Each structure stands twice: as structure tokens, then as C-alpha cells.
Amino acid sequence: MNFFINETMHAQKSGIEHAELKRFKLFNEHGADCRIVIRNWDPELHENTRQAGIPDAQLISMFDYFQHAEQVKDRRITLADLDFGVANTTVKHEPGKNRVLVTAGGQLVARVNFWPDAQRVHSTELFDAFGNLYLVEQYDSRGFVSLQQWYTPDNQIGMETWLTPAGQPVLESYNRDDRQGKRQQAGWRLTERDGQVFQFATIEALTQHFLDDLNLDFWDLKRPNVFVLDRSHLVEWGITRLKRPAYTVLYLHNAHTANAQEPDDPLLNNNYEFALSDVDAFDAVVSATRKQAEAVAQRFHPRAAHFAIAVGVVPDQLLAAPRVTVARRQFGKIVAFARIAWEKHLDDLVRAVAIVHREIPQVTLDLYGYADPSDDYKARLQVEQVIQAEHLEKVVTLKGYTQDIDQIENSAMMFGVTSRMEGFNLAVMEAIAHGLIAFTYDVNYGPNEIVESGVNGQVVPYGDYRAMAEAMLKVLRDPALAQWYSAGAYESARRYSSAAVWAQWQALLADAQANWPAKLVAARFCKPEEG
Amino acid sequence: MNYFISENIFAYNSGTEHAQARRVRLLSRSTATDAVYVTRNYNRFLARDRKTVGLKSAQVLNMYDYFQGTTSVPRVEQKLRLLKQIPLAAYKIAGHGPNYSTLEENGLTLARIDVMPGTVGLIGSITYQDRFGNLTARENFDWRGFKSSVDYFHPDGQLARTMYLNLAGRPVLEMVCMNRGGQVAPTMWQLLGDHGHHYRFSTEDELFTFFLDELVKQDPQARLFSERRSLDAAVGAAAAAQKWAIFHDAHEVAGQLLAAYRPVLVEHPEQFTGVLVSTKAQQAALNQQFPRVRTAVVPDTVIFPDEATPPVARVPHWLVMVGRLAPEKGPDAALRIFTRVLAAVPDATLELRGYPISANYLNQLKTQAEHLGLAEAVTFSPYVTGPELAQSYRQAQVLIAPSQHEGFGIQLVEALSAGTPVIADDVDFGPREIVVPGVNGDLVQPGDESAAAAKVIKLLTDARLWHALHQGALDAAKQYFAAPVARQWQAFLAGPAGHSTH
Structure with missing residues (x-):
């Protein structure tokens, strides 16, 4: 499987997202299966990806994956569908704020916030009988509670819980103080589909686990999984530390030096500094132009393969x-x-x-x-x-x-x-x-x-x-x-015709394929003679 | 159905729990009636603790188990190292002795795994920490081997929330702790209807009332019996055809009504069908003081003669006091009485059998014994039940009971059934109903330690007297045997309870 890894997919896209979408189309046109992989939690993700022409079946967001929510039938959740566990509630509309206040016996039970259509529920802020805001529930645009934010008595988010569409908590993160008293996301706990419970110190470690999961789910002795990293800062840690072999690609969407005009500028583009400094941990590094590919090769002499592949495709x-x-x-x-x-x-x-x-x-x-x-x-x-x-x-x-x-x-x-x-x-x-x-x-x-x-x-x-x-x-x-x-x-x-750019990709995929038998042998999935 | 309602069954139970458990055993044995021991508190050791009071799984119904759908789950001995949720390919379980292990990754501790108390290597709980070592979550396992609840903590370490799970691991009930009168305390219980409705409550007792109403909905003829004054408000609020409060102790001390009895007797007597006491004396007192309150007398305890243990040899000059080591039970008086006995009978010994209300109080008693020069002659014995407890009664020559008040006094009946004469203070209300002076023991004026000592000395030194009272004790115990007690309960259920249309 070919994975294109990004942060999210907003309605307003930058060049990287446009480039990724063109590549997505190109692969689909040439019958090469691929998935857009999204790392960040985003309740509007599916609205935007569908708009961008990505079917749910070809989208894997990390949170969806752990929440068993990759493909969910849309439900329209409105105020009438909510159950606060309290009898005889009264609803007061606040049209300017696109929300309603729900009270019972003069006491605030909940604030309900809506999506811009003013009908579908975006989030609920829930209060206990003593006036404490104890929980905020965030809805996915497809109509289920995706994220619960549990509050502390001093009105901060103490922990967050991600749920399956059926309501089962599967992923938690905890906000705690370090020794200097700085509150931060200090730990994650994941319950996998098979019931195994994993803990992670950081979202980087969680992401690494996710990539390992993907690599295992799509494992195929005949061909490697190809991971194309479109924003290196997202998964540069995990992608170079996969448990099983794969083919990993660092894609340079921008100049690799701080001063783009100076390919030998000692200062590297901050976004790529960490990945390029360990470039041989990747299988390939891709530039969008021949000129940059040559500059990268000259400067880093990578053992990793280097390719020039246009990011644009002229239909x-x-x-x-x-x-x-x-x-x-x-x-x-x-x-x-x-x-x-x-x-x-x-x-x-x-x-x-x-x-x-x-x-x-x-x-x-x-x-x-x-x-x-x-x-x-x-x-x-x-x-x-x-x-x-x-x-x-x-x-x-x-x-x-x-x-x-x-x-x-x-x-x-x-x-x-x-x-x-x-x-x-x-x-x-x-x-x-x-x-x-x-x-x-x-x-x-x-x-x-x-x-x-x-x-x-x-x-x-x-x-x-x-x-x-x-x-x-x-x-x-x-x-x-x-x-x-x-x-x-x-x-x-x-x-930049479809055929020309596809030929550039084919060179990369051929390299991935050529190295696969040796990787399998090295990792003892095959015996040398089989490889 | 007759629901006998209590807070809990503990590892160490008081006479109230024992009496309640025996009553449930008695009534659920007979064909005419059925009885269940209902508990409110969350107790993941309930399946273990119910055995200490002789109850079977079907005879106990806990509120949390009910909502979690785990009332009749058989026990599985779940070894912590075979727990499927621990990814052994990723983390190492490092042992630290018999009580706990840690979960480690690359030398860093991720979690602490506590062994189920009293077991070898079975899973008890898993406590998770973040990368700074802060407490984050704790998974609690039931004695029966399944994950029963998850506690979450606020950043300052205080309990933030408990999620109670069904067998599939899905949260069905949540308890939230937030600001409540300047303290972080439970502010909400919420039933998470899987496909039905959510229900929210501000206190555990509101939830408990809802639970009792659920029971009554399934059986409109159900009778509720509140065994604990702390539960009278919750039971009183439930909508049952019959609700009785069972008194296990005196409702007044020195003419002062105890505050715990006010809801039933003064504030909301209309919520209850009536009050059950175990002595005619207490009934008479109540009738005089609270004429609006309906009362009935039923036996508080029962002896199952078929469960008698083989006799053990009496230890000459051995005294025993059985019960919670608490000031109102008078263990300090027992020590002073014994000092006098020891002066006359130098080889006398005293066993104080029961759990102390605090380690502090136990130390206080031990220090007192030392000051009185009794250290060699007094034994503090732990709380036991069943045959072990029976042995304590059977090897003693005399049971002393210097309590300040007693609703009944289950230990007095148990002593009689072991053939052990009783010397008790004549306090309200139980002792004078059970102890017949000169027949199965003797009574002294409350607080008259010298009289108590004299009567004990006489019993220890007069073999003929002892044998007479021993026989009297065995005879007196017969009225508390299962058959007559069951008859009295059935008469009550068919009579006052059966005809009530409160």
C-alpha cells in the first residue's frame, strides 16, 4: 500500500495539500492503491476530505483508526437527540452565539453548540448539579461524540478521552504538571482492538505505534508498504523506527536550506533539519525538481535513493x-x-x-x-x-x-x-x-x-x-x-503530464520493489534463497 | 421478595451484617419466602466477603453489580501475568515480591500492578502513571477476575472520576468528583443507558433509591427492610408497598434519642410501614415514646444447629469477650473486671475476640492491660467467623458482655448455643431478654464491675453451678434455632407485614 502522510486536510489548502491531492489522483488513475494518512484529530476531517475528492475508504486518520471510525454512516445529531439524564429540561436559544442553554429547575445543565448550519450538534458543555463544568463533548461531523474533555475543579482540561462511535473509550491523554509546574500532555493510554493496553509518553510515540499498526495491517510479502512523508515534522521520529521493514520516503516540498538560493547554506530549513541530518534512515528522499535533487545528492551523499518527482500534474x-x-x-x-x-x-x-x-x-x-x-x-x-x-x-x-x-x-x-x-x-x-x-x-x-x-x-x-x-x-x-x-x-x-509524472513515480516504486526481497531476508521474513 | 438492605458486606463484619446474613439464609432456605441481602456500596471483593457470612451468590444483590450486569459472574482466577491486555512483547513485567509488580519499558516504569489481596499472583489492580510519574488512571479488578472499574485522577492526585464497566468493558455508570462545598467530592452519578436513557444523580443514595425502585418495578410485592440507619433516607424515598426499618441497637442512650434514629422515628415515620426490634422491651419503649410508629418483634439472629462444629475441650478458667473492640462494647471494663477475677483465680485467662475500631484504640487497650499487669493473661484475637469463632465460644467457660447498650446481642446467643454461660451488664435492650439469671448466666447492674467479677469468680470456682448454667444455656439457645425463628418470621410476614397496606 502507498501511504501519503499529512497533518490534516483543511478546507483552505496550502501547496503541500494540493500536491498531495494531485498525487492521490495520479495514483488512482494508474490503479496504484493509496491512502491519505492524517495524523491530527479533526472533527471536520471527513467533510473536507470528501470535498477534496478523497473517499472515506481511502482515508486513514490516526484517531479514526484507533476510534474504529474510519468508515461511519453519517448521523444527523440535533438537540432533540441529546439525553442529559435530567428530567424536565428547558431550552433557551442564544441565536447570536449559535448555541442553546439547557436548564432544569433554574440550574444550567448544558450549553449546546452547533455547527454553522445551527442544527447539528458541534459540542456540549456539561455541568453537574453543583455548577461545575465537568465535561465537554466534541462531536465528529459524522454525528457521534468523538472527544471528551474532562475538566478539573479549577476549570482546566484534566484529561481527554477519544471514543468509538458506539461510545467505548479507547484513547486517553492526561494533562499533568512537570517538575517545573508546567501543565502539558504528559501521557497517553491506548486500548487496541484486541484489548491490549499501551502507554505512550508523547504523541510521537503514539504515532510510531500507529505506523507500525498500519505496516502490519497492510503487510504483504509481495510488495512493501510505501510511506511518503509530506510533512516531515509529523512522524519523522516514528517512521524511521518501524518494527517491520517498509519503504520510507522523505518528500521535500520546499528548499532544504534556510536560504533557498544557497544549496550549501550551513543552516538547513528547520522543517527538514532533523530528517535530513538522519537522511539514511529513510529509503528515499524526493525533491520536486531535478535541480534540488542534484543539490541534495551533492550535499548529503545519501545512501538513500534520491528522486526528482514533480509535485504538479497537468491534466x-x-x-x-x-x-x-x-x-x-x-x-x-x-x-x-x-x-x-x-x-x-x-x-x-x-x-x-x-x-x-x-x-x-x-x-x-x-x-x-x-x-x-x-x-x-x-x-x-x-x-x-x-x-x-x-x-x-x-x-x-x-x-x-x-x-x-x-x-x-x-x-x-x-x-x-x-x-x-x-x-x-x-x-x-x-x-x-x-x-x-x-x-x-x-x-x-x-x-x-x-x-x-x-x-x-x-x-x-x-x-x-x-x-x-x-x-x-x-x-x-x-x-x-x-x-x-x-x-x-x-x-x-x-x-508535467500525468504520464510523465507517473513515470517518475514508477522509478521510485521500482526501487522500493527492487530492495524488498533483501529487506525481507534481512528481517528474517524470508530465507535468502526465497528472496 | 424480601430485600434486606445494608451498606455492604465487609471483610470484618459487625453483628448487624451477621444477623442480616443469617436471616437471609434462613428465609431463602424456606420455600414460603425468599430473601436477598442487598448492598449499596461498590465492593469488588464482595464475592469473597459474602462467603465469610455464609451467603451464596444468588443470596446477595449489590447495586453496582446490578447496573454493571455482573450479579452472577462465576469466579475465574485471573493470573496477572496471563492478563490479555498486557502487551508482553512491548513491556516487561518486573516482579517486586508477592504483592506487586511493575510494567516497564526500556527501564522506565509505566504502571504498577497490584496483586489481588490474599492471592498468589492474581490481578488486583493496575495503576498507571505519566512520563513525570504522576498518577493518571487505575483499573480495578473484581475478585471474580474481570475488570470492574477504572478510576481517573485530577492533576493534583485526587480522585476525579470512576467509570464502572460491564463485562464487555463498556462504561455503564460514571461517578464524577468536582467542587462540592469547597472540597473535591462526588458531585454526580450517571447511569449511561446503552440504548436507553441516561439518568443523573447528585448523591449515591439518590442512585440507590432509583435502584430499589427498579427492584420493586420487577416485583411490586417486594418488601424492603432497611438494616442500617444510614440507609433509612434512601430506603424511605423508594416506592415500595412495604418498607420496614430493622433496629439492631438501642435507639436511645441514657434517655437521649440517638440522632441516627430521628428520620424513621421523628422526621419521616410515614415513609415506613414500621419498625422491627428484637426485644419486647424495646418495642414497649418505642410504643410509649413514638405511638405513631408501628412496631413488631422478630428475632434478630438465628442458630443453625445442623452447622454446629464438633465440641472442643473447655479450657479451665478461660473467659472470652466477643465483639468489635469499641468503647460502647466495654472492652476496657472487661479488662478491669478481669483484674479482679485474676486476683481470685490466678490461672484465669481472657480472650478479647474481634476487630478493633482503630489501631490506636487497640494499642490503648494493650497499654491498659499492661498497666493492670494482665499482659500475660490477656489475648487479643483477630476477627474470625464460622468454626474458628465457634471454637472461641466453646473453649471458654464464661462469656462476659460489659456493653453500654445492645439492641440484641448476637454474641450472647452464640455463646449460649455453645453451652457457655454469660455474665452481662443489664443494659437496654437485649441482655435481659436472652440471659435468665441463675439459669443460663447472670446479669449485673450496668457498670457494676465488682458484681460482674464476683459472679465470674463464682462460676469459675463452682463446678456444679457451672454445669447447671451450661445446661441452661444449651436449652435457652434452642429458641433461636432455625425452625422456631423461621416460624416467627413467617408469622410476621403473613401477619403484620402481610396485611399491611401502607
């Missing part, structure tokens, strides 16, 4: 779509799809457009993406300051987030990337697949591989917005060149 349908010539596009329309955030450095893109605008007044720039709220929306403010200084209010528009990519990219002309760092950049891949002429800083990793100078646009020196403006002007002045690049963009997108 066959898009590759086969009718192409739009430059003449039918809005002349001078530049777009960017990116969060308005420090690392995206979009104020530089505005600076480039300002230069272009002096010669070509028809140029416009539309920025699509959420504004990052960090530092009081500092990144957005910086973009707005350049717009103001350059008097580009009619030229540059902050459009906000959109999903209407096809319509926008089929009518625009160019795409710009001025990021400080990248892990891949799915947006620029989608842009070339729509025939947009792409301009990017020489930024690691992704844009400087997806964009090919002289083929589908221009890679300009890192941080040089003047050079970017010059490259854009060159294209705007020369309609033939523009059409050449646009055609080149459509064509170069084939590097």
Missing part, C-alpha cells in the same frame, strides 16, 4: 484543450497567482510592471490570492505602497482568491513570479499549461525549472526586477516572439 484534459493564440488574448495583461506574502515578494513584480508601463501603457497586472495577515498584512501594504508611489492604481488590481483559473488564464498574456523562495510553484506550472508567457526570478526551486528561457518565457537574475521588466518589454514589442513563447509554454507543460 490530460487541459493538455488537449484548444490553444488560445496571443492575438486573442488581452494585450499586456499580466497575472500572478500567489498569496500576498513576504516570501512571494509581489512588490517587486509591481516594480517591474511600473517600468513596463512607462513604455507600454496598456499593461495591467492582476494579483490573485489571499493576503497573508502576518505583521498586520505587511506584505499587502508593501505592494500597495509601490502601487501608490508609481501611480498604478488603474494598472494593478488586488483581486483576492479565485478558483476561476481557466477563464482568467485563457485571456491573459503573461505570468510573473518574483518570489524569494519556492518549493515548486504549482501556479506557474498551471500558467504555462494555459499558454501564458512566464517570467520568473531565478528562484529555487521550481520556477527556474518550469520556466525555460527562450522556450516559454524568461528566467531573469534573482531579485532583478529591472531585468524582468526588460524581458517583458522584449516580448510586448515583438508579437511573433510572444506567439513563439506562448506555443512553447503549451508545449513545455507536457513535462
